[in-house]
Amino acid sequence: MTQDAEVIEIDNDVEENVTLKIGRHVLSCFMVWCHEPIEAGKRYPADLGFFFFDEVGDDWEMSEVGDDVAEEIVSIDDAWGYSVTGTLRGEVLHVGDLxxxxxxxxxxxxxxxxxxxxxxDRLQVSFDASI
Structure with missing residues (x-):
């Protein structure tokens, strides 16, 4: 699902590591594709997805939680990994406005x-043409 994302920072050492602001969320993501070079300070249409190191082996963590649990996305160990809690609607996970x-x-x-x-294990992002 495409969303408006502001590129806050592009890592100098790992250019695929980008920091984005989408709504109220600031996220560190691994860039897997972009239509054109991106620049910090500009906005782009972006699609977020998940990456699991052992998706094939089904060794990834998922659980149903109660309605009283807050929808949130929390960084794990200041890396690309996240704990993500949201409401599933079809193939889209709703995490607040994300x-x-x-x-x-x-x-x-x-x-x-x-x-x-x-x-x-990481959030991935793909960018389309500039907004």
Whole structure:
């Protein structure tokens, strides 16, 4: 799901490491694709997704949580990993005003409309042309 993202910073050592602001969220993401070079301080359409180091082996963490648990996205160890809690609607995880679409969510249709918590190894971002 495409969202408006402001590029806050592009890492000098690892150019795929970008810091974004989407809504009220500031996120460190791994850039997997961009249509054109991006620049800090500019806004771009961006699609967020998840990456799990052992997705094939199904060794990733997901649990259903109660409605009283806050929707949030929290960095793990100042790296690309995040703990993500949100409401699943189709293949889109709603985390407050943040929307994350990923094919791994398609296998969780039995949890549609419920709140889930995921531990992801990194957030990935793909950029389209400049807004």
């Amino acid at each position: 929307r994350i679409s990923d094919e791994i969510l398609s296998g969780l249709e039995y949890l549609d409309g419920r709140k889930i918590k995921l531990r992801v």
